[in-house]
Amino acid sequence: MKRTLAACCAAHFLVDFACAFLAFRCLDRSGSLPALLLAYNFCAFAVQMPLGLLADRWDRDGLLAAVGALTTALAFGLTHFPWLAAVLAGLGNAAFHVGAGLETLSVSRGKAGPLGVFVSPGAVGLFCGTALGKGETFPAWGAAMALVLIAALLLLTKQPRPRCGESAPLSLRALGLPLLGLLAVVALRSWVGMGLTFDWKTGVWAWLLVLALAAGKAAGGYAADRFGFRRTAAASLLLAAALYPLSPGSPALGVTAVFLFNMTMPLTLWASARLLPSARGFAFGLLTFGLFLGFLPAAFGRTLSAPMAAVWALVSLALLLPGLGKAVEP
DSSP states (O other): OHHHHHHHHHHHHHHHHHHHHIIIIIIGGGSOHHHHHHHHHIIIIITHHHHHHHHHHHOOHHHHHHHHHHHHHHHGGGTTSHHHHHHHHHHHHHHHHHHHHHHHHHHSTTOSHHHHHHHHHHHHHHHHHHHHHTSSSSOHHHHHHHHHHHHHHHHHOOOOOOOOSTTSOOOHHHHHHHHHHHHHHHHHHHHHHHHBOOTTOSHHHHHHHHHHHHHHHHHHHHHHHHHOHHHHHHHHHHHHHHHGGGGGGOHHHHHHHHHHHGGGHHHHHHHHHHHOTTOHHHHHHHHHHHHHHHHHHHHTTOOBOHHHHHHHHHHHHHHHHHHHHHHHOO
């Protein structure tokens, strides 16, 4: 399990790094970056849902992740066609996340901790890729070559894929409200993350903020495994709601609030897989569609105040608890 998880985590960092780097180094010069980012995000997040359905039938998760990394690398060779490069990078990102996410689910042995570890490097990769993409020091071919190497690593890292509960009957009608609640939680988390800005988010504090975001995702899964899923969700979101209104004037409190708010990320992934054990790829893709929904307000210039972030944290808790309750039922 450790080898597979390490490979998926390294690949997650590199794929997200490469996509952000591509956008700000190569696509920004086209003069249509906002529209290109909208197209990229649609392909990267909304397309994961149909890809997840295909992955459930194909059952080649490691290969799908490797193909995603290679497709993203191919986008670097097509930067003279910005729309094609954006679409390819988005599709590659989608394929990688579905494949690597399912691979992580397969070796997680029913725990949420590995899921949190897998999702956490993505935010750091996006941050680093954006920073280096806006500069001129790191070569574009270096990002493409790193993707090729990580694709080879994914293909060489093979683990048995235990299937648990896949013969269980699937009733979307019975699970509809819990699943929709999880989808809404992901959309709200995405919206808060993109719509809330801090004046102090510069220099060291910018780094601490993104590290807190990543660490919160990693810690949330292990906390849920240790203390219980509903307790972890309640404690993290209630504390985040209490701290968010104070965060504009205190970087330390803002960083802590972001850490706490993101602890529920692996909980939603774990719960969706438990609710749909025979369609985990679809469940994974459904939640990532929520990321795209949360991106849309920010894409059209909407911002969010810190008090409203606190309100959305409380709403997230109300939406999350029914899904977690259904998922933990024997």
